[in-house]
Amino acid sequence: xxxxxxxxxxxxxxxxxxxxxxxxxxxxxxxxxxxxxxxxxxxxxxxxxxxxxxxxxxxxxxxxxxxxxxxxxxxxxxxxxxxxxxxxxxxxxxxxxxxxxxxxxxxxxxxxxxxxxxxxxxxxxxxxxxxxxxxxxxxxxxxxxxxxxxxxxxxxxxxxxxxxxxxxxxxxxxxxxxxxxxxxxxxxxxxxxxxxxxxxxxxxxxxxxxxxxxxxxxxxxxxxxxxxxxxxxxxxxxxxxxxxxxxxxxxxxxxxxxxxxxxxxxxxxxxxxxxxxxxxxxxxxxxxxxxxxxxxxxxxxxxxxxxxxxxxxxxxxxxxxxxxxxxxxxxxxxxxxxxxxxxxxxxxxxxxxxxxxxxxxxxxxxxxxxxxxxxxxxxx
Amino acid sequence: xxxxxxxxxxxxxxxxxxxxxxxxxxxxxxxxxxxxxxxxxxxxxxxxxxxxxxxxxxxxxxxxxxxxxxxxxxxxxxxxxxxxxxxxxxxxxxxxxxxxxxxxxxxxxxxxxxxxxxxxxxxxxxxxxxxxxxxxxxxxxxxxxxxxxxxxxxxxxxxxxxxxxxxxxxxxxxxxxxxxxxxxxxxxxxxxxxxxxxxxxxxxxxxxxxxxxxxxxxxxxxxxxxxxxxxxxxxxxxxxxxxxxxxxxxxxxxxxxxxxxxxxxxxxxxxxxxxxxxxxx
Numbered sequence: 001x002x003x004x005x006x007x008x009x010x011x012x013x014x015x016x017x018x019x020x021x022x023x024x025x026x027x028x029x030x031x032x033x034x035x036x037x038x039x040x041x042x043x044x045x046x047x048x049x050x051x052x053x054x055x056x057x058x059x060x061x062x063x064x065x066x067x068x069x070x071x072x073x074x075x076x077x078x079x080x081x082x083x084x085x086x087x088x089x090x091x092x093x094x095x096x097x098x099x100x101x102x103x104x105x106x107x108x109x110x111x112x113x114x115x116x117x118x119x120x121x122x123x124x125x126x127x128x129x130x131x132x133x134x135x136x137x138x139x140x141x142x143x144x145x146x147x148x149x150x151x152x153x154x155x156x157x158x159x160x161x162x163x164x165x166x167x168x169x170x171x172x173x174x175x176x177x178x179x180x181x182x183x184x185x186x187x188x189x190x191x192x193x194x195x196x197x198x199x200x201x202x203x204x205x206x207x208x209x210x211x212x213x214x215x216x217x218x219x220x221x222x223x224x225x226x227x228x229x230x231x232x233x234x235x236x237x238x239x240x241x242x243x244x245x246x247x248x249x250x251x252x253x254x255x256x257x258x259x260x261x262x263x264x265x266x267x268x269x270x271x272x273x274x275x276x277x278x279x280x281x282x283x284x285x286x287x288x289x290x291x292x293x294x295x296x297x298x299x300x301x302x303x304x305x306x307x308x309x310x311x312x313x314x315x316x317x318x319x320x321x322x323x324x325x326x327x328x329x330x331x332x333x334x335x336x337x338x339x340x341x342x343x344x345x346x347x348x349x350x351x352x353x354x355x356x357x358x359x360x361x362x363x364x365x366x367x368x369x370x371x372x373x374x375x376x377x378x379x380x
Numbered sequence: 381x382x383x384x385x386x387x388x389x390x391x392x393x394x395x396x397x398x399x400x401x402x403x404x405x406x407x408x409x410x411x412x413x414x415x416x417x418x419x420x421x422x423x424x425x426x427x428x429x430x431x432x433x434x435x436x437x438x439x440x441x442x443x444x445x446x447x448x449x450x451x452x453x454x455x456x457x458x459x460x461x462x463x464x465x466x467x468x469x470x471x472x473x474x475x476x477x478x479x480x481x482x483x484x485x486x487x488x489x490x491x492x493x494x495x496x497x498x499x500x501x502x503x504x505x506x507x508x509x510x511x512x513x514x515x516x517x518x519x520x521x522x523x524x525x526x527x528x529x530x531x532x533x534x535x536x537x538x539x540x541x542x543x544x545x546x547x548x549x550x551x552x553x554x555x556x557x558x559x560x561x562x563x564x565x566x567x568x569x570x571x572x573x574x575x576x577x578x579x580x581x582x583x584x585x586x587x588x589x590x591x592x593x594x595x596x597x598x599x600x601x602x603x604x605x606x607x608x609x610x611x612x613x614x615x616x617x618x619x620x621x622x623x624x625x626x627x628x629x630x631x632x633x634x635x636x637x638x639x640x641x642x643x644x645x646x647x648x649x650x651x652x653x654x655x656x657x658x659x660x661x
Binding site: 167168249252253255259260262263264265266267269270 | 448555
């Protein structure tokens with residue numbers, strides 16, 4: 001490969017990030033626009049240079065790699081907008097579910113400073129408990145309530161057995177403790193409900209089945225009803241959480257704890273109580289996520305791999321931001337599907353499983369606090 | 381002497397004493413002995429000052445009372461703390477706030493990402509007397525601190541140091557306390573603001589009957605508003621007395637007010653150095 005191509009190859013990696021960073025930083029950096037003015041100009045110049053280089057490269061060699069990578073996929077998108085819409089929709093749906101898992105992480109991280117590695121497994125555990133209880137003859141809706149009860153007991157137990165004795169220990173110790181929780185939940189779940197994959201009880205929970213085919217953009221786009229339901233339920237839950245955090249006494253206390261543990265203690269907020277509440281909330285989020293994921297595939301511990309996708313989502317969105325988790329989830333979900341569909345064939349497919357981590361790596365290099373990471377308020 | 385006899389006098393004195401510390405000892409991290417037997421009392425509806433240099437143990441004393449020590453791996457290992465006729469040295473901060481004793485920490489510690497109004501409302505976390513009462517008290521706080529009302533919707537992190545201190549005091553008031561432990565209210569503030577804050581302390585004390593225990597380095601200011609003072613040095617109370625008396629004491633003048641002449645280095649070289657009550661434990 002000639003040297004000039006190497007260079008542009010390099011740029012291929014940089015280009016989408018520059019764009020993303022530029023677009024998003026204007027949301028994240030509103031308090032200090034003057035500081036970013038320089039960065040903006042620089043980013044803009046780099047982006048323009050990269051685009052110009054690509055355009056020239058593609059013009060010189062219309063059948064070469066550059067054309068295939070930078071021009072052809074976009075031509076396809078324009079030529080078949082219905083396919084694009086279908087891909088984006090599918091990405092959106094999996095993005096919503098990634099966002100939900102990441103949301104559970106963020107809740108716990110903000111309130112107790114614990115990076116909860118077990119969040120992914122809590123999703124599986126909740127879904128498994130629900131299906132397992134139903135298999136044992138419990139009516140569907142009673143099973144949902146019982147599962148919520150189990151999640152509450154789990155939250156209270158974790159607070160009592162893990163968090164309380166380890167409070168004030170270094171973060172890494174609490175992180176390791178969540179590894180312990182992960183493997184405990186896997187073992188416990190398997191021994192009680194068995195390790196074989198199960199079917200989610202979608203029809204018993206009155207979740208819709210089938211698909212709607214809509215004629216848009218000159219083609220047929222099919223929307224799975226369960227996906228629509230997932231998106232709607234997820235949005236409702238996020239709205240409910242936002243209201244809960246913003247306007248209730250407990251929600252306010254949760255935000256206070258997230259802000260400063262010490263100050264929260266000093267005004268008489270009981271950290272132990274808050275931790276139980278926040279782990280329980282994360283448990284509820286896990287259950288809903290579990291139902292939705294389970295409806296799209298089987299309920300089994302293989303879901304854990306999918307749950308790990310929450311990591312790149314968090315790196316993208318910032319560990320402390322709920323909007324970040326949501327936007328990050330959508331970006332990863334859509335980016336993955338688009339990458340797989342349009343760029344996957346160029347290298348023989350399989351992009352979907354690693355693209356998210358690749359994007360996350362880029363973010364770690366250039367914007368480690370994520371898109372919406374904590375604004376640090378400093379008094380001057 | 382057994383602890384049983386120590387507990388006896390508490391209910392008797394409860395009528396005029398709201399807080400009494402009896403020879404408490406605090407150890408951090410199981411190793412570092414920070415308080416070496418501190419005893420003090422705060423009369424009901426009184427303002428008492430703890431004075432002393434950095435590292436004298438003022439903050440630790442306040443944290444021992446409010447039990448925020450545990451969060452910093454500290455522990456009261458000896459002695460007793462009686463608040464409002466009840467032993468409180470094993471209580472969580474949450475229970476203590478419920479009983480009416482709240483601390484305003486050194487350096488304000490407002491919730492930076494919450495608005496001023498939300499900050500004030502978090503102070504009412506332990507209250508159970510309904511939203512109407514809380515709303516009423518919120519208005520009262522705004523009346524005391526008109527500046528907080530102006531800035532009610534701005535994020536506390538972006539307000540000035542004085543506003544944050546007011547916010548912290550207002551937040552503590554929202555819990556309807558009988559007693560506020562105020563740690564270094566003057567830290568990093570202009571003299572004018574410090575005076576404003578002490579005026580509020582006096583007003584709260586006179587109007588609502590709130591008792592105050594104030595830890596201060598600004599000896600001059602503290603002794604003007606307090607009725608009684610304790611001077612601490614390296615984890616001990618080395619002197620105590622009426623504020624009037626302390627203001628006029630030559631040694632205090634020399635060490636803390638910086639007006640007398642001489643070159644004594646420590647209170648221990650001074651005649652009035654007070655031995656701790658060794659006979660108690």
